[in-house]
Amino acid sequence: MSNAVSPLAVPLPELPPLAGVRMSATAAGIRYQGRTDVVMMEVAAGSTVAGVFTSNKCPGAPIDWCRTSLKGGRARMVVVNAGNANVFTGKAGRDACAATAGAAAKLAGCQPRQVFVASTGVIGEVLPHEKLVAVLPALHEALAEDGWEAAARGIMTTDTFPKASTRTAQIGDGTVRITGIAKGSGMIAPDMATMLCFVFTDAKIPGDALQTMLRKGVDASFNCTTVDSDTSTSDTVLLIATGQAKHPRIPSADGNAARNRMLADFARALNEVLLDLALQVTGDGEGAQKRVRIDVTGATNGRSAKRIAMAVANSPLVKTAIAGEDANWGRIVMAVGKSGEPADRDKLSIGVGGVWMAREGAVIAGYDETPVVAHMKGTEVEIAIDIGLGRGKATAWTCDLTHGYIDINGSYRS
Amino acid sequence: MSNAVSPLAVPLPELPPLAGVRMSATAAGIRYQGRTDVVMMEVAAGSTVAGVFTSNKCPGAPIDWCRTSLKGGRARMVVVNAGNANVFTGKAGRDACAATAGAAAKLAGCQPRQVFVASTGVIGEVLPHEKLVAVLPALHEALAEDGWEAAARGIMTTDTFPKASTRTAQIGDGTVRITGIAKGSGMIAPDMATMLCFVFTDAKIPGDALQTMLRKGVDASFNCTTVDSDTSTSDTVLLIATGQAKHPRIPSADGNAARNRMLADFARALNEVLLDLALQVTGDGEGAQKRVRIDVTGATNGRSAKRIAMAVANSPLVKTAIAGEDANWGRIVMAVGKSGEPADRDKLSIGVGGVWMAREGAVIAGYDETPVVAHMKGTEVEIAIDIGLGRGKATAWTCDLTHGYIDINGSYRS
Numbered sequence: 001m002s003n004a005v006s007p008l009a010v011p012l013p014e015l016p017p018l019a020g021v022r023m024s025a026t027a028a029g030i031r032y033q034g035r036t037d038v039v040m041m042e043v044a045a046g047s048t049v050a051g052v053f054t055s056n057k058c059p060g061a062p063i064d065w066c067r068t069s070l071k072g073g074r075a076r077m078v079v080v081n082a083g084n085a086n087v088f089t090g091k092a093g094r095d096a097c098a099a100t101a102g103a104a105a106k107l108a109g110c111q112p113r114q115v116f117v118a119s120t121g122v123i124g125e126v127l128p129h130e131k132l133v134a135v136l137p138a139l140h141e142a143l144a145e146d147g148w149e150a151a152a153r154g155i156m157t158t159d160t161f162p163k164a165s166t167r168t169a170q171i172g173d174g175t176v177r178i179t180g181i182a183k184g185s186g187m188i189a190p191d192m193a194t195m196l197c198f199v200f201t202d203a204k205i206p207g208d209a210l211q212t213m214l215r216k217g218v219d220a221s222f223n224c225t226t227v228d229s230d231t232s233t234s235d236t237v238l239l240i241a242t243g244q245a246k247h248p249r250i251p252s253a254d255g256n257a258a259r260n261r262m263l264a265d266f267a268r269a270l271n272e273v274l275l276d277l278a279l280q281v282t283g284d285g286e287g288a289q290k291r292v293r294i295d296v297t298g299a300t301n302g303r304s305a306k307r308i309a310m311a312v313a314n315s316p317l318v319k320t321a322i323a324g325e326d327a328n329w330g331r332i333v334m335a336v337g338k339s340g341e342p343a344d345r346d347k348l349s350i351g352v353g354g355v356w357m358a359r360e361g362a363v364i365a366g367y368d369e370t371p372v373v374a375h376m377k378g379t380e381v382e383i384a385i386d387i388g389l390g391r392g393k394a395t396a397w398t399c400d401l402t403h404g405y406i407d408i409n410g411s412y413r414s
Numbered sequence: 415m416s417n418a419v420s421p422l423a424v425p426l427p428e429l430p431p432l433a434g435v436r437m438s439a440t441a442a443g444i445r446y447q448g449r450t451d452v453v454m455m456e457v458a459a460g461s462t463v464a465g466v467f468t469s470n471k472c473p474g475a476p477i478d479w480c481r482t483s484l485k486g487g488r489a490r491m492v493v494v495n496a497g498n499a500n501v502f503t504g505k506a507g508r509d510a511c512a513a514t515a516g517a518a519a520k521l522a523g524c525q526p527r528q529v530f531v532a533s534t535g536v537i538g539e540v541l542p543h544e545k546l547v548a549v550l551p552a553l554h555e556a557l558a559e560d561g562w563e564a565a566a567r568g569i570m571t572t573d574t575f576p577k578a579s580t581r582t583a584q585i586g587d588g589t590v591r592i593t594g595i596a597k598g599s600g601m602i603a604p605d606m607a608t609m610l611c612f613v614f615t616d617a618k619i620p621g622d623a624l625q626t627m628l629r630k631g632v633d634a635s636f637n638c639t640t641v642d643s644d645t646s647t648s649d650t651v652l653l654i655a656t657g658q659a660k661h662p663r664i665p666s667a668d669g670n671a672a673r674n675r676m677l678a679d680f681a682r683a684l685n686e687v688l689l690d691l692a693l694q695v696t697g698d699g700e701g702a703q704k705r706v707r708i709d710v711t712g713a714t715n716g717r718s719a720k721r722i723a724m725a726v727a728n729s730p731l732v733k734t735a736i737a738g739e740d741a742n743w744g745r746i747v748m749a750v751g752k753s754g755e756p757a758d759r760d761k762l763s764i765g766v767g768g769v770w771m772a773r774e775g776a777v778i779a780g781y782d783e784t785p786v787v788a789h790m791k792g793t794e795v796e797i798a799i800d801i802g803l804g805r806g807k808a809t810a811w812t813c814d815l816t817h818g819y820i821d822i823n824g825s826y827r828s
Contacts, residue, residue, distance in 0.1 A: 058751030058759040088747045088759060090776030123744025124777055233748050316730070317823055324824030330537025333502045334647050337472030345472040345502060362504030363538055403820050409731055410738030410816075 007379050008283030008291050009161035015148040018179050019202040020044030020242025023147030025154030028135045031083025031121055038132055039154040040139040041078040044242045049075035050210035052218045054235035061086050061093030062117045069113045073207040075240050076110035080155050081132055083121040087233045096129035103133045107140040118196050118236045121157055152181040155196055158408055159183050159284050165276035169269035171262055174247025176203035180273045184281035197237040197277055204243030206252050213267050214239045221274040225282045225397045226313045282397045287404025290322055292381045299392035304341040309396035311339035319401035325376040327352040347388030421793050422697030422705050423575035429562040432593050433616040434458030434656025437561030439568030442549045445497025445535055450568035452546055454553035455492040458656045463489035464624035466632045468649035475500050475507030476531045483527045487621040489654050490524040494569050495546055497535040501647045510543035517547045521554040532610050532650045535571055566595040569610055572822055573597050573698050579690035583683035585676055588661025590617035594687045598695035611651040611691055618657030620666050628653045631685045635692040639811045640727045696811045701818025704736055706795045713806035718755040723810035725753035733815035739790040741766040761802030
């Protein structure tokens with residue numbers, strides 16, 4: 001397995017403490033040796049929580065646990081392990097969630113349903129949760145305000161770099177912070193792209209408002225990215241608000257115009273954090289050497305544009321061409337056509353790196369290939385597709401498909 | 415680019431002459447050097463024809479040409495070139511089809527719309543049809559009853575072996591023959607799997623009966639296979655009946671029970687030829703080292719079963735696991751779940767190579783891994799999935815996803 005860091009890696013940003021959040025990580029040897037693999041995140045009593053989960057019809061036991069827990073609307077703790085996804089593990093899987101949450105709840109002094117659990121890694125092997133439970137007291141002891149980097153590293157599986165993002169936002173005259181960590185990096189596809197993402201804020205926001213903003217933010221970020229079209233059984237995004245920051249009170253009634261105005265800047269910052277994390281995940285797609293942005297315009301509507309963008313983003317032939325630094329716009333045409341969305345070959349335009357190469361159904365005679373060739377050699381590739389039928393537009397992100405993907409996934413369990 | 419022959423290659427079967435069919439091939443240097451790349455197939459006057467084409471919304475100019483020509487119901491000639499797909503070539507593409515068909519029609523002494531054309535290869539480059547037209551007279555001179563192998567080789571692109579299949583069938587007391595040739599081997603996905611397939615029979619069968627049987631046969635063969643989920647803009651299956659064999663007359667009225675009975679054995683043999691060719695194409699998927707058969711049972715209905723089977727067949731993570739000889743049934747669970755079809759994780763069973771590994775939502779404790787490991791080392795991998803909900807069943811075929819696929823497609827144009 002290749003351990004080379006993705007050329008799209010970014011340095012971990014500075015992550016200042018966030019009031020009401022403490023983290024720790026340790027090595028429990030669940031699967032990996034010589035690295036941390038269990039993370040604890042504790043939040044202040046009274047924290048509200050929102051969550052978005054995988055659309056996969058065969059989700060892991062932790063997803064079931066979190067969905068049920070989310071109904072309570074409150075969180076005190078998140079426990080995450082890497083190396084074993086606790087998926088398709090039957091009653092043993094459910095027992096593992098209950099045992100982990102129960103033990104963590106005792107440490108936090110809360111109800112088990114205020115503990116959220118997430119697992120990522122191999123599917124179908126029973127999670128040795130006694131190893132996980134055994135390290136919880138030490139994790140609890142080690143909780144620290146500056147534990148962000150340890151947590152971001154502890155949740156990694158085949159990720160080649162830790163992923164975090166932080167922003168501030170204004171709520172009235174109060175400043176709040178939003179900080180998230182995430183992991184990828186295979187089994188990444190629309191309708192929950194990332195496998196795991198945890199976002200925290202010190203704002204005090206009702207759960208229903210959190211949930212609405214998270215759903216919108218995820219749809220515009222993670223759900224517009226794909227690495228390999230495979231949808232994980234474990235995808236989880238949690239957003240937890242500790243309510244420790246000072247700012248004007250957010251009204252509790254949903255759909256309120258005044259409330260939406262108050263939260264506008266928060267929603268902006270949240271969307272930025274989610275998109276930043278989603279792009280980091282895409283840039284660390286298994287084997288990724290290039291990140292690809294696909295802008296579709298002129299589709300019959302936005303939904304159609306998104307489907308076209310995702311069809312291109314998921315095409316193995318487009319992705320291998322990009323790996324080969326070949327601006328093969330013919331394969332892009334193929335992918336547009338296979339989406340099944342309204343498209344008229346003779347109205348279609350394709351551009352790469354800001355240069356239109358094909359217009360109205362044929363190559364543009366004598367277009368300047370030099371800047372396109374240079375663009376394809378870079379790590380960020382931009383594809384523009386104009387359908388020429390309407391005003392629908394959408395953007396999707398993916399990465400190239402390389403030998404690294406085969407290396408990683410042809411030997412994952414061995 | 416790897417030129418190693420697929421380990422799933424089969425020898426070309428003996429292909430006896432088929433009354434009313436002559437073929438030839440030559441090298442026109444359209445893209446490839448040092449190999450044949452243009453094929454002519456001539457059929458007897460009065461031959462009926464049926465066709466099934468790609469579902470891609472941005473089809474190539476030859477698809478448009480064939481769809482229109484098919485309305486006439488008669489064929490005299492098929493001209494095929496390899497190396498350039500004549501797709502997304504605008505007016506130049508339409509002109510190329512008309513010029514080729516026009517020149518071929520003069521040689522055959524027929525209408526241009528009785529000439530069918532097919533092109534495969536790179537997309538978006540203008541087909542230098544003058545090179546193609548220039549070789550037509552020599553091809554016409556060289557037409558021969560034993561030209562099958564030359565034709566099967568001449569239509570190849572990244573195929574590593576030529577593909578053909580032949581069967582006989584009884585119509586009343588008459589024996590007829592069905593012989594087909596096909597090429598793959600990337601951009602292979604449901605709703606037209608193969609890029610090009612040409613099937614001939616010496617039976618005398620009305621065009622509407624041919625079309626009905628071809629549609630059914632393709633749905634049960636090519637449309638159940640996938641190499642890489644990408645749907646070519648050029649997929650074509652033609653079935654041509656020369657009417658040269660002696661057998662009782664097929665009634666012309668469609669839907670006639672007597673007619674269906676008369677054609678039952680013919681349909682059986684046709685389906686066998688189509689499935690044989692589809693499996694040869696799958697076994698020559700770009701970079702394929704193993705062919706994979708996926709049997710789904712217990713789905714809520716047949717359509718749902720097919721969608722589940724294709725979701726598994728198209729999963730990069732399942733396909734890379736198979737390349738790594740890893741019976742990673744967890745990834746199969748993931749792929750079942752991502753299909754979006756009704757599935758209950760706790761009723762799902764997964765087997766590999768005839769051994770059930772997981773049942774009712776969990777691994778089977780102590781299942782015998784030895785035969786599974788041995789099975790995974792072979793070139794034919796069988797996956798069984800029981801959904802446990804109903805009686806719907808379906809089978810799909812695919813190949814593994816290997817470094818060879820990346821090699822071939824990351825450098826196709828260079």
